[in-house]
Amino acid sequence: MRLPSCGCCAIAVRCRFWESRIDMPLIEVDNLSKTFRVPEREGGFLAAIRSVFNRRFRQVHAVRGVSFCVEPGEIVGFLGPNGAGKTTTLKMLSGLLHPTSGTATVLGDVPWRRHSEYLRRISMLMGQRSQLQWDLPALDSFMVHAAVYNIPKDQYRQRLDKLVEMLELGPVLKKQIRTLSLGERMKCEICVSLLHGPEVLFLDEPTIGVDITMQARIRDFIGDYNRRYGATIILTSHYMADVTALCKRVIVIDQGRILFDGQLEALSEKLAPFKVIAIDLDADTDGYDFAALGDVLAKEDRKVKLRVPKGAAASVTGRLLRELPVLDLTIEDPPIEDVIGRAFGGSSGVGPEEETSAAESQGGDR
Amino acid sequence: MTAVARSFFAFLRKGIAVMLQYRGEIVLWAIWGLVNPAVSYALWSAAAESNADGTIAGFGRGEFAAYFFAMMIVGHLTQAWDTYEIGHLVRSGEMSPKLLRPILPIWEALAGNLSYKITTLAFVVPMWCLFAWLVRPTFDTSAWQLGLGLIAIVLGAVLNFVLNYVFALVAFWTPKLDAMGELYFGACMLWGGRFAPLDALPDILRWLSGLQPFKWMFAFPSELIMGRITDPSEAFRGLGIQLAWIAVSIVGFRALWSVAVKRYTAVSG
Structure with a gap:
């Protein structure tokens, strides 16, 4: 009988002494990593010639130490x-x-x-x-x-x-x-x-x-x-x-x-305490202070996209409908890339160490 | 029926169904297979007739006709083309679903190979007859030569298929493999005796061809069928060498396959 080796699986091991057996998780992944070696060169003809004699490779760490059950x-x-x-x-x-x-x-x-x-x-x-x-x-x-x-x-x-x-x-x-x-x-x-x-x-x-x-x-x-x-x-x-x-x-x-x-x-x-409100307007509304209602994600012609806190979505919608000539209005969850990007400070905003600690603190409870 | 046999016959039925969808294209491929030996015949018989005794290396016009007629049949039945295919499968990622099945992809490739040969028979047999009627080959084949010749064709087909597949596995390292297909095809033309009977080659080339497997896929079955190999022990020795090369190819396949699959990274994401 083999015990799961990853720490996150501890909770999945249920010892039933009256049955004297251990239930194993169906999928058990421990510290899995995959690195690809990909050729890399600058664009252009000269770079193509150079790459024949001096081929450069880059290590792409596609998966780094993933563990879960x-x-x-x-x-x-x-x-x-x-x-x-x-x-x-x-x-x-x-x-x-x-x-x-x-x-x-x-x-x-x-x-x-x-x-x-x-x-x-x-x-x-x-x-x-x-x-x-x-x-x-x-x-x-x-x-x-x-x-x-x-x-x-x-x-x-x-x-x-x-x-x-x-x-x-x-x-x-x-x-x-x-x-x-x-x-x-x-x-x-x-x-x-x-x-x-x-x-x-x-x-x-x-x-x-x-x-x-x-x-x-x-x-x-x-x-x-x-x-x-x-x-x-x-x-x-x-x-x-x-x-x-x-x-x-x-x-x-x-x-x-x-x-x-x-x-x-x-x-x-944690990640998406926001809603995205998109409106189509019937007339120009120059000077209207959209920024006072939420983050303006996009504004072109008579189309505006706002990001507002979830709790404020209803009141902002009401205000927009009252104060502006609205043709069409939709409330959506923000796109997942956006959500993840914001919650974790964007891919570039979080250093590797911080990412690791985030994974440990949140993944640890499973 | 074993799992492999059942899967193989299912692949074969599917392969034939696909071939029937592309009747026009496979007829064109089959024509290309006929043109090749027909052109070689025209060149060599013209060259022989320009000689004083009307022969080259013991081949007269009638013998050249017999040789290339036999080669037309053997070439069609023993051909393999996976060196052209697998690079594409690897590059496009189409190999992935095949690798997820609980059966080696080589079985599907073998079924595809056979289904082409089965489907094209209805077209190529009349063409073979037409060619024979036009060039009047001189045969001197006895029953034992024909019998062993048919076995040699089957063994030649197996050998070419497996060895071609082994060469194709290089695609797992270098997916752009079209040149490998050409190289292999060229080797079959020269060392296999498809371009010229091996007896017509200079001694050194003929000696070199004996060291390679290609002769045993094409020249040997053709010479047996046309009655050129008259000594039964030489015929049996040839069958033995075919079997030995098949064994080497299968060992090569087994050794290379697991390494190649490890190497396979598809189009990652």
Whole structure:
């Protein structure tokens, strides 16, 4: 019997003396790091010539010492700006990348050993990569998947019917993948990822590029799948709505480090105590003091965007409607990059040491 | 049926379905495969006829016709092209979903290779017949030569496929691999006897070709089928060398694959 090695998992170890066994977390990541070596040169022709003789490389620390645990049946959201290390972490956990250092076990296996028994029990959906055969109807790819994952015929039929019903896929099954809309294709990608009944799902931006209605449907579906089958899910997304709808727990990653690991409510309170109010005006309002109401994020022609404290959103809205000829008004959560950037003082504003201590103090309670 | 066999047949069915979607393109590829030996035949038979005795290295017009006719068939059935493919898969990141499956991607590549050959048969067999009718090859093939020749074609196809795949794995280090495909193709042309019968090459080149695997993919099965190898022990020795090269290639694949996968970093983010 092996005890989890990372400190953050201590709470996940529940000794039941009457059963004399220890429950292990399903995913256990300890001090995982990945460094890429990428060639680098200045722009221009001369630099291109120079690089032939003197090739310079830069170390890119995509993931630096990440540790966390995930319990069976949990949905965890990975949040962070582009290049934060979310996808790299998922790729390591799915076995696509070897880490530079650190350890991880998923379902009791080391992912990057790529045992076929392990690969059979997981699924990774990459929103920007297709696993479907471009020129054939989705059904053909599904059948290949069934053969590769050794899904018995009855079970395949049953699961496919269920997934087709849940994802409303009926009308598109017989169409060539390349003729489908992005949303339809994404639903097919989700369907094929789930056909073998994976116990762990890594979803890398599953709603990228699809319209809002479709995003909501995909979200509902993922939540439903988790509830029905108890699958453990790690999800990355740029859309806060994906995370708020699905994840009780979020892990915020920036520059390869965990900045926050905890309950979503704590994150929203901590990171996004603001609302963004956008208004379209019917007439010019030169001289109106928008800055007195909140931070002016954008102002051009007759469109204004204001950031106001959450508590003041209602009163500011009322005031704007009373005092100005408002054509249209929306209140939104600020974009996630913005939220994270503000809460942690921006990527450049926080030194590495500060980032580490933030991760420890907040991640430590898990 | 084992898991690999089941997956392989599923890949094969899918591969054939894809090929049927691109009938026009695969016919063009097949034509390119026919033109190659046809042009070599035209050049060498013209050169032979310009000689006083009408032969080069023991090949007259009829023998050249037989050799390149056999090479047309062998070249089609034993060809492999993964050195051209894998670089693209690695560069575009399309390799990632393949690596996530619980089966080695080489099985899908092998099924793709076979599905092309199966799908194009309906087109190339009539073309082979037409070529034979036009050039009237002189065959002197007995049943045992034909039988062993067919086995040699299968072994040559396996050898070329695996070795080509091993060379293709370099793509995990240098994804822009088009030149590797050309280099490999060039080696097949020269050392494999696709451009000229190996007997027509200078001694040193012929000796060098014997040290390499390419001869055993193309020249050897072709010479066996056209009846040029008359000693059964030489034929069996050739089959043995084919098997040995296959074993070396498989060992090479197994050794390189795990290193290559470790090296694979896809398009990171």
